Amino acid sequence: MESENTSEMCAKEGRSLDTGKLREMVDLDRGLIDRRLFWDEPIYQLELERIFARTWLFVAHESQVSQPGDFLTTYMGEDGVIVARDRSGAVNVFLNSCPHRGNKVCFAEEGNRRRFTCNYHGWSFGNDGVLLGMPAEELYKSTCEEFDKSKLGLHRARVASYKGLIFATFNERAPELEEHLGDFRWYLDVLLDNDEGGTEFLGGNLKSIIRCNWKIPAENFTGDSYHAAWTHNSAAVGMMGLTVGKIDQERTYAANMNGHGWQFGMDMIGNAMGMAEQEVLDYLRSREADVAARLGKLRSRMVGAVSSANVFPNFSFLPGYNTFRTWQPQGPRQIQVQTWTLVNRNAPDSVKEKYRRGVARTFSPSGLFEMDDGENWENCTQTNAGFVTRKQKLHYGLGMNSEIEHDELKGNVHLRKYNDANQRAFYRQWLELMCAE
Structure with a gap:
């Protein structure tokens, strides 16, 4: 009889990971996660079956x-x-x-x-x-x-x-897309529906390879503002002559639903300053009143704000920079990054070009910020596989008691975006799908 190939063997071993074993790996009550999630082949094969083949x-x-x-x-x-x-x-x-x-x-x-x-x-x-x-x-x-x-x-x-974003699933029993997105649509409209002309992707698709597990960048975008002031400070100094500085955490939030996450402030053009383009800043300021009339005052302050987001499982974007990307898995320890630039269709061509250049300068294979991230993500994936290292759980406990009620914000809302709440929500959705037969 022919021997099974590695993928088939790992897929069978992955299916043998019963619910109890998986739940031991993801302890959300204590904010602890097993490092095997980021390099283990059987887990990865089960992800292909139960996440990527099942969800939108x-x-x-x-x-x-x-x-x-x-x-x-x-x-x-x-x-x-x-x-x-x-x-x-x-x-x-x-x-x-x-x-x-x-x-x-x-x-x-x-x-x-x-x-x-x-x-x-x-x-x-x-x-x-x-x-x-x-x-x-x-x-x-x-x-x-x-x-x-x-x-x-x-x-x-x-x-x-x-509203312009096309999704697909091979799962005939998956809930409808609107149910999958849920209240996250309210946040998506900050980018997709702030102008009556809608949006478009500029031509071109940057592709690159990062030797990391797909979940590491996905969880980073779903809500890891904590790394920015440290990881990206030198790039900010070099590009803008400014330090990232201390963020007023009392006016920032983390929101999640169905595994999707958005961490954000209300500073309107804070993240857009990273574009280092005055024309972009002027464009955003000129439209603030119109956006407020369309989406309300609160969401008008989110356009261009310091924020990051991820649609579960692997579709991420940075409001402000308008960079959209997918983390396409190529095994448990490598991804292909696909990057696009989103703009309002009615924006002046000169503003669109400024956004294109800004994305290339910041979050692209040669971008100052992405080089910082890519190196960290690769090191996390490689280091987690060590025999002794893998015995220690990873800590995801920041902001365990930070959930608040908010009159306008949708979903599960947490005060302060220096917070692991969205990461925990990401892995809660991951665990639910992985444990479902």
Whole structure:
């Protein structure tokens, strides 16, 4: 009998991790987390099955596939997918794998096509994933009794969108996207709905590799303001001539729901100052009254504020810098980072260009801030795998009793964004999905 490959063996071992073992690894009452979460192969294989194959994942912005025939290729977990708009105007997401022998049917990153043809045997598919034809089709019809072309299209995912953001899931039993996002939509509107013209992704997609576990950057963006004043201080001094300084913690918050998290202040343009572009600051100030009329005074102060956010599991962004990214897993110890710049569609072209340059200067493979983060994330992943090191649990106990009632803010709200509340909420959602059969 052929031996099982490593992934199959690890997947079986991962499924043998019963609920009790997993819950021992994530002690939310005490704020302690097992280091095995960040390097263990069986745990990672179980994540692919129970998180990435089950929940809604961000795949594109509608502006990236705005015309019929437009497409891009990306990943859902380690599953390659094509996101394409068909002739009817509908957006489809399907596996980038031919059902004949499994070859990729599209090697391009983006473009416009009427069909996708596998270069192994010539099977051809529409931009709705339907099998259109193959060489010697008559032989299939005459020699294969069960041949049914309608059942041999590219495997499709469910697709839904929220104000320009397109999500997909291969789980037919997953709740609707609006339920998955929940009250987080109220926060997303700070970026997605502060102008009547909506938003767009600027052209181009920065891609880079970081040798870290996907959860480390995801939890960082869901709410690790604590690191900024220390990790990024030298970059802030070098770029702006300013120290990060002490933040007034009594006017900052952490909010979470369904594993999504947003940590923020009410300083309006605090984070945008990192763009070091006066035109961007002037643009934000000029729109404050209009945003307040549209979203309310409180949310108008969140536009451009010092903040970070993550949509569970792996879709993160920085309001203020307007950088959006996904942490695509490539094993338990490596990710591919995909980075875009989001702008208001109605913003002046010069402002859009300032945002593009600002993202490249701060959070890109050569960005001053991202280089700081990437080095830390790689070291965390590598160090956690040590035999003796892994015996010690990691501490996630900051702000255990910080939850408050707030008249306007949605979700589970905590005072002070120097807080591990959103990280604990992230791992609570992680644990719930990992323990669900």
